[in-house]
Amino acid sequence: MKVLEVQNLTISFDGKNAVDGVSIDLEDSEIVGLVGESGCGKSLTAFSVLGIYPPNSKLTGKILYKGKDLLTLDEESKRKIRGNQISLIPQDPLSALNPVFTVGNQIAEVLEVHKQVSYKDALLSAKSSLEMMNIPNPSSRINDYPHQFSGGMKQRALIAMALVGQPDVLIADEPTTALDVTIQLQILEIMKNLKKQKKAILLITHDLAQVSEICDRVYVMYLGKIVEHGLTKDIFTNPKHPYTIGLLNSLPDENKKLLNPIFGQPPSINSIPLGCAFHPRCPFVFEKCKKEIPELYDITDNKHHRSRCFLEIGKK
Secondary structure (H helix, E strand, O other): OEEEEEEEEEEEEOOEEEEEEEEEEEEOOEEEEEEOOOOOOHHHHHHHHOOOOOOOOEEEEEEEEOOEEHHHOOHHHHHHHEOOOEEEEOOOHHHHOOOOOOHHHHHHHHHHHHOOOOHHHHHHHHHHHHHHOOOOOHHHHOOOOHHHOOHHHHHHHHHHHHHOOOOOEEEEEOOOOOOOHHHHHHHHHHHHHHHHOOOEEEEEEOOHHHHHHHOOEEEEEEOOEEEEEEEHHHHHHOOOOHHHHHHHHOOOOOOOOOOOOOOOOOOOHHHOOOOOOOHHHOOOOOHHHHOOOOOOEEEOOEEEEEEOOHHHHHHO
């Protein structure tokens, strides 16, 4: 069942589209990856689901949570959903945790606000939540302040905070940034277990290795648009968009003597080129690409795989 549907979402600033006609859906018991270079609009798209966006932005389209359009709700209604039914795991635990309150207090506050639970009972739930995240000595650690936690423990505490209210949807924004490999693997294992608990997870990342490890489907984003999406196995074994191919080719490999990066830099939203936005960096570019914006085309014989590239037309 589809828990979350983003339909033709556009987010603009001063008439320029930072997110341009994005459509994404998410089912329960599923982990979906949203990947792309920094500044492509991944986090802006995800945060809009939570009703968090700059005050000068203009949004069009729909964001449906169990059929309810979140963009039509007033701020109070959004607050009841945000952190309760849809939760965020932010990428930077140093700035996400308040240094002057204990970790237990911050986790308990979620239940006090959203579930009207007493502070005593909320603190017990906070302890249980930390225990589920494999935080040692949770009975005493709930009384610790964030500076007394290691980086990996802070990130697990944020996951505990996101989960304590039993949300349906989790948005994980680069949840393993700046963590060592061992802790990264622990975080990914936690997310796999959440999937078994019928949680729907949107994983925002630039780490394609993590995507291949835990995601069921992948959306590839470039300069505000989805340029390819499909099942993870199809994206990794049969990529179709030149940008996706470039991302995969740029991954480090023990058999490579040199890295193979994508040519050039992505332009800003103030200087988006005509036609396909990727054409100045594309090794397969032809004249049509410089004048027309391609739609998302179905890949031959695969209705689950689509690519925003004119190369696919001639293959049908």
